[in-house]
Amino acid sequence: MTTTPTLRDVLTSGRFCYGAEVVTTRGFVPADQSSKIVDLGNALTDDPRISWVSITDNPGGNVMLTPEWLGQLLAKRRAQIVVHLTCKDRNRNALESTAWRLASEGLNNVLAMTGDHPKAGFHGLASGSFDLDSVSLIAMLKAMNDGLPVPGRKGEITTLPKTSFYIAGAVSPFKRYERELMPQYFKLLRKISNGAEFIYTQLGYDMRKFHEVKLFLQSHGISLPLIGNVYLLNKTVAGMFYRNDVPGCVVSDKLLALAEKYAAGPDKGRAFFFELAAKQLAVFKGLGFAGGYIGGMAKAESFFEIIDMAEKFGANDWKEFAKEIQFCRDGEFYLFETDGALNREYVRSLEHPGDSKEVNFNYRLSRCVHSAFFTPGTSGFNFMKRIYTGWDKNTGFLSRTAHGVEKVSKLVMFDCCDCGDCSLPDIANLCPQGSCSKNQRNGPCGGSFDGRCELKDKDCIWARAYERLKHYKETKDMLQGQAVFYNAGLKNSSGWANSFLGRDHNAKKEK
Template sequence: MNNPVNDDVSVAEAFGANPGDPLPQLPGHVSHGRLERVLRAGDFAVTTEIAPPDSADPDEVLKRAMLFDGYVDAINSTDGSGANCHMSSLAVCAILTRAGYSPIYQLSCRDRNRIAIQGDVLGASALGVGNVLCLTGDDVGAGDHPEAKPVFDFDSISLLQTIKIMRDESRFLSGRPLDFQPKLFMGASINPFVPPIDNRADQFKKKVDAGADYVQSQYCFDIQMLKPFMNCALDMGLTERCFVLIGVGVLGSARNAKWLRANVPGVHIPDSVIVRLEGAKDQQKEGRAMCVEAMQKIKDIKGVHGIHLMAYRQEKWVGEIVRNSGVLGTRQPWAPEPVETTIGVAS
């Protein structure tokens, strides 16, 4: 039998027997991935992100991933974030799947045309990647190679459409058929915190219409702004059709917050956040406490299915923050070295 899926269903379902083997695809699921299982089971999910190293050393990737063991359901691998060059997102994902992790392959339209992208999508699925996040990408001018040629053959929405065609219609855009389609849980990004505020839900709807199974938001430092957006999304029925993971960040200090606000496109941080950090004795600790509070408040908002915790240069605190927030309840996500019942899915 030429079956690409692990046959030993009972063991694989529990732990993913050989971590590198994809899990069996459950009925009604579009991927083999653990993240889709967690979300479709109705559990509150937590994802985080890994900063791909400036290195060709695979151990460096695994070292960074290990920090999240037992606390997250999936790990985003950024694709040249901020238009800076790092190890490729696809390679990081491949290293992670070999160890059994559930990576989210961030795919931006900045560096590749439709020929390269479709090839990479097939390759990612072949390497066991179960999730993809479709992004337009930052402009090249923002990064360390501003002289590069920006591609932007697609935007995030045409990228979603393309992967959906490959997955659901088993063909390339050209119409040429695929022998085996990529099994990917498709994600997109939303940013309810920047103009045009009134159209952000419309833009979200376009992404859902284009095929997004889940979305991850930009940093939410302003819950009062998130609420009307989520109400709008609920009214439009979007949260029924698409899982919503809200992004939270860990601010290292008031200075760090001001820098982020001024230099990273699309980041909105209200003054009150900066004032609170400035007033704290230990700003780093306060930043983590604020993150924990934000996670708890966001979990209570109707229509939210999970948290995307971005802790750039604060990765070592991810475990503590997730634990203190209590958003996972008693559930412990899968880890390569399982302690007791670390299955990541409600049984």
């Protein structure tokens, strides 16, 4: 009896394979009617050239029909369906509910991401959830795979049946500056240590950056399946990516100029754009990626045409394509030299970090205070613990006054919102609640552009944290360890008391 290969089998078979992206639409599909999306999904799942179909979850923050709906339809025809699961619209309970549904329907391949900030919905802009992020979502799915322990009605712990999720994480190497690229790579390691088993890259048009992801993983002894992302361009899409209208998607001046030049031709650039996509696939194959993932098309024939074109190239053509498709921007930082060695200037700068405007008086002071009083095991921490233990028994004047002092000082210094579960020590004394649009506690989201936040209103806190930590030669440790989960039950309580009395996530880290 033959068994259907799982996506894990496919991606670890050693054979380069192709995946296709399907994007749902806003609105519903009546049960008795056909739909372009379902027809596209069926055509892709039925074709042997396509090894898996990946279904997006409200991409770009736009509201659409959920991917799990289409996923359960397509899973009846093909086992290798990947459902994207993002944290922007659902809190941890809704994500867990969705994960149970996915597991119940046999949709075991999940790409876990933070997601773009929500766009306008019914009667205005939707607020983002971001209760979890990509790392903590991966950790939750991994915990479900291990058998989730949950309290029963009488308080006893029950272990729920184990799920079989094959968990993917994503990485965004298309960041121009060291301060935003390196945190992306460190976060990738954190995703893997928390349970990611295969990796999608962000879409992009610089093959050197794709190669760099592979080199980075190799340099850490990691050989997980890596999937390169190809998005079929046209003039309109190139313009959107160039203007950074879609967070994390980058097109350079030079590529935009080429897109505009070819789009002015009789075929509107079709031959150029299709060949570009096919060449990118050929490079992924040559570099030893597990697969290439193609998006940006509404017709199954377009996917097949690009794959057929990629398969017809000569065995070594990819080497030339890899040199040809390097559409970087001015000042682009690469972690690796073209000879594969670590960037020598970067290595030197780790030993001799220069000054940074981020290492200001505020940061120096808060570092000193943290190491003196907030580092477990120190005499300062033990002293504060004794004081707060006494105050904690007195729920009246003293504890309220201490909390008031804390609130005012942290508001002035850190833009604190009194969340009660403080992550200042995790982010070089920057506040994820007050200074990050997505409350990211486990590393940067993929949406920053030139070090600025996805929402374009401030510098990304993780780029700032990197600069601070680099000054103290502490960047390597900046994103290590288990995922941080914010405990909303501590909101509007004293973060200091919760820290000294072991009630917050920092106490769990110490265990």
